[in-house]
Amino acid sequence: MKEKLTKDLMPRRFSRCPMGRSEGLILTSAIFAAGGAYAQDAEVAVEEAPAPEGTLPEYVVDAADNDTLYQADRLSTPKFTQPLRDVPQTMTVIPEALLVDQGATTLTDALRNVSGISLQAGEGGAPPGDNLSIRGFSARTDFFIDGLRDFGAYGRDPFNFEQIEVAKGPSSSTSGRGSTGGSINLVSKAPRLNDFVHTDVSFGSDDLKRTTLDYNQTIPGIEGSALRLNTMWHQNNIPGRDVVGSERFGIAGSLAFGLGDRVIGETPDESGKGMVPMTLPSDTRLSLSFFHYEEEGLPDYGIPWVPSTVTDPRLTSYIDKPAPVPFDRFYGLVDRDFEETSTTMGTVRFEHDVNDSLTIRDQFRVGRTERLSLVTAPRFSGTGTEIRRSDWKDRDETNTMVANQTDFLVSFDTGEISHEVVFGFEFVHETNERFRRKAADGPPTDLFHPNPYDPVTNSFTRTGAFTDAESNSAAVYLFDTMAVTNWLDLTGGMRWDHFELDYLSVGEDGSAERLNRIDNMPSGRAAVVFKPAENGSIYLGYGTSFNPSGEGLSLSSGGRGGSTFELDPEKNETIDLGTKWDLLDERLSLTAALFRTTKTNARTSDPADPDNVIILDGEQQVQGFEFGLAGEITPWWNVFTSYTHLDSEILSSRNPTEIGNELSNTPANSFNLWTQIDLPGGFFVGGGPQFVDSRFNSNANTREAPSYWLWDAAAGYEVNENLTLRVNLHNLADEQYIDRVGGGHFIPGAGRSVMFTASLKF
Template sequence: MPSPQAFISSQASSPKRLLASALGLALLPIAAHAADADAPKEDQAKKLEGVKVDATTVNSTSPKFTAPLLDTPRAVTVIPQAIMQETGAVSLLDALRTVPGITFGAGEGGNPNGDRPFIRGFDSQSSLFIDGVRSSGSQSREVFDIEQIEVTKGPSSAYTGRGSAGGSVNLVTKAPKAQNFVTGSVGVGTDNYRRGTVDWNQAVNDDVAFRLNAMAHENDIPDRNGPDFSRWGIAPSVTFGMKSATSVTLSYYHLQSDDTPDSGLPYNNPFAATSPNAGLNGNGEPIKVPHDTYYGLLKRDFQKQKTDVGSIRLQHDFGGGWLLRNTTVYSRVTNDYIWTQPDDSQGNFLVNGGIWRRNNNRISAVTALTNQTDLTGEFETGAIKHSIATGIEIGNEKTHRSSYSVDPAVNAADTHNTGSIVNGACTRKYGIGAASNYWCTSVLNPNPNDPWSGLISGGLNPVRVTTDTRSAWAFDTATLSEQWLLNLGVRFDNFRTRSTSVTTATNAVATLKNDSNFWNYQAGVIYKPVSNGSIYLSYGTSSNPPGVDAGDGSDAIALSNADLKPETSRNLELGTKWDVLDNRVSLTAAVFRSEKTNARVALTGVRGGPMANVGEQRVDGIELGISGNITAQWQVFAGYTYLDSELVKASPAAPGDQGNQFPNTPKNSATLWTTYAITPALTIGGGAYYMDKVYGNTANTKWVPSYTRFDAMASYEINHNLTLQLNIQNLTNKYYFDKAYASHYATVAPGRSAILSANFKF
């Protein structure tokens, strides 16, 4: 195993300087602890980090939740930092793998290449939040500065505003604390895995604390023969007034990545009866080739992302349970990429053994300025106690996106860069390889190192989108008695979006707009048969206007939907929550129905054609969950979700879809992560993740098969300051797919990998 110094020296220049500086700063307080090295050791049973015999149940940080999660009538899953560390999660996708009922969608065309979770069958790309403030812009999110992740399920616009048809995800960042500590990790592994993190918290005095998180990371994607990840990040924050009634927290976050994206595999496409290849129909699953088959072009493909977020949070405690918070956040997110989509929509795979290296690309920059004020407090009206939360939000988001011109044709007769079945690159006129300038490659023997000499120029078809929101909300949990509670909530949103686009070829300018005002509601009744258990019945709604993504997601405003009303969803849920074993373990169960009653659907089969609010979608489901320490040695974090989805009323352009299953919605999914402390020093753990068959399209003709993946972990505490941790992910090297796109391809999940980390704390 390389030393930490060897690891640091191997990084790119920027990550190298970053991590070296961060570790250098971190070592300052470490020196102060050196004198304590010979102090008597604690009792071995008390040294077990993460193994607790007291209460371990967790709660949400959202001020809109006016009661503990036990008494909140919603299905909410909290992923603590300990679970992320034990499972070896380094991204949002890794972390959400531990929550059943969540899948990830792929990027293509109007869907940018970035985080795109589906919760209970509904696209939640535009329902991601950081510390309760909307996270705008397509991006792939890290977890090095994350304390916990909170997943709220079911239509929940009363809490989060536009979108949230299936739920929302809130990432809680690491804030300064009134104590001194340094933690971090240095890891190496297979597939050139190298990662270093540091988390330094310093109490400057009784009233001021500073915290710095930093990270550098790189790895190849296991068993994929080309794609890789490389990124670094830094997140400093400082709080003034730690012990005062009034405090101010200033924070900044920077993440920068330079990746080679994965191209995935094409579906073995079923062709329409009118297609010249109708007699060669495939079955709709991804083609069967070796796991490491990669159709990308390493000399052409790239993805560069940059995220900068600055925030100011002011907080004042009036006493008597009343707290006022004001948060101002400015962010800028850029996403710049060209990557290969292996396109077999023209039948090359079946006709002549070729794969068309279609390119997807985007140049986007999203800036957002948000000011959010929350007031929480308690009061009584007679015998009824009220816990309330009220707030207002003002936000502005601006998106500028364009695309690349990639190896354009030199004249009208030049079709080397198209995938036409009649005379395209993989058929008669142009062949596989140099004749098509490597736009076409072999199905069975692609060479990702093929040369590339095509001209690439940016600024094609620019689009500018401006989105303004004005919101206000109020929530109340009324304690009617020891057994009965009533939860009520309402939110109003004023949503305005404007889009101006230019078609480069004709200089034609199109201006679109959508103005929407919408109310959303949350209501729930909670019965507590005992103090540590609750049974609830809740109702909640959501609204999804055209342009909900502020111009950089999968639901942009377009000519076909500009004048439409927001889609509306509703959720009816019956659930129960129990904190058992001295509040060490949380048990949850829920049955629910989520409906979208005026979904936007196409009226014709023409892409970009008119749309109307006439669709209807429904999901009936069951969710079960368990988390906590069953004994002092045994920890479990697990869940199961059943989703019965149905397109109740399909598009008039595709009546045959009616009754079909939602895309990206498995009927059954289950996750399990468990650890057991064999000795005070040695802990072993393992994970199992099951996902049912998933369809990529509403016609249910493109799909990826079910899978079960296993992970393993072992950690050994050398001393109080240093623990070694070994993670083996995808233990059996399962060949499966973790993203399914509607038309062309599915993303291959990484193969087996092993990572050895040295986790330190002082």
């Protein structure tokens, strides 16, 4: 329906954290490091303490030097109660130690360790940073932090990550809407029961400066309590991208109670002459956490593809190929283009062990993300080499979220069969408010000789048009892992989601359209796990997922994007056969899987249809295999590697030219390897390659990004137990490659760079 509405047109201001200055953060790091020196003899490794059956695992610190391991044995989410090798789904866990060794400073850096993931360039003002595909399907909205969805559109820094968990294949039964190709869960650092201070100071090429602080302190006088503070400041230009760069700051604090054991009395010691404390694991745990992150910089939409309209003889042989220019060319405007993001969230988690068989866990979060940006999308303006800079993309939007998730973990037996059951429910309220803006068109520039410093009128004002989206989702789920025998597990899970979206679109003249969509969708997963040996498993699994038309908190009734608000969700299913083994005294994890994922009612439209009607008549399929290896080959040799082969095909579409084509952004082969060796005398070296096969920018399969190899390396010296020096080299060969593909443009990857880091630990 149409109605007359207006909205405040004043621009929203972004708050600046007073600690965002590099000098302040470096000084803070030094103060904490000095204050924590008394704890330099503390042992800082983490091992998992045994927990009563049916309770969440606790983590305590009492052994040294476990932070070099690349192997994970469990997932953080309580929805998976079994060890990682018995989880019947492909899971890749990237530990913090690997990120440190590689010098990773962004989430996309970290995800290069996972084959089968490919990056997507931003379109329509969407952020390019964390826009990606998993196994050929978009995962832009499939990010989670500690099990709760992180919908905000921003680039992420790994300074507060304990580990990154990548689930492959449809998994709406555990994550809700989306997850066609998989999902990504970011596990935050949490307080521990030992005192330590870790601080890194880095500098390098392309004006790179970075400092991080990780401070953990038990609270005197309060048994089982601790606080942890993580901060980060980072600044750099993008190697090989001329003027592109950014600055960011983050702070994350958490406070926990009920960690470790509690004293319940005293008992005689072995001699019988003295008394020692009697302890039991704490049965109640509470944590409070806060996170704030902000970034500003010059965004990059890269270089245009050469369209079929050009007639210049220097370009005709490059039609539908990358423009024949050096990859350091920048077609934006320094005095106009910008990007600012700000993310804040607070989380409360409560856990209580009712008894040895029942644990209750509740997690509540509020969050807010703001983004204000203007970026130039370079496009050819005619038949020659002129590039117009009037196709700018704007974002002035705010996302908010209020979420609560409650889990009941129950263990019991029915005859000879033991059960690990997780029952839970989830409520999420999300909003997205976006104001449309207008900017002055920039002057055109030449393809071969662009000038990013051309003068431009610095005007960026709201037009009066805006959209308001508000969603409410509720879910209930149940999972059961049944140990039928010592060598056979049966797992099953079901989830029911209610997703409602109200969407208001208001034009510049005040005319408005309200759209509403309600979807109720079941999803499930089932598997058989055969354990022929204690250190290995073989599984056969099946899972489903769904993609509602309002998945990205947007609906339409027509126009360029077609009508979506009347469409039912897309449905996806996967079947996978895999095996997992812990080898070499369980120090090295091997995984392998065959899989097939099918989207049975994909949204599709006929390009010849003037009404651009979208129907659920498409079918897409991705099948393939992958393997991974993570852990220690010897105590001094660590390795992390994976390979994925994807065979994608569009089986059905209203666009007949798409049938038989590959899915966009789906390389047939991808591979990564990182290995690090500890040498005598405190020295260490590491390195390895990444390979990404060629891939198309769209389902039309007309524009193809070439394959590429990248090589990284690292070396370092452990001066003493408190100081380590490290150098990281990225893109050793200075390979020129396409990192992200988009419809009308592509974004080149970063060139060769070097980073020096001094790490202090007390």
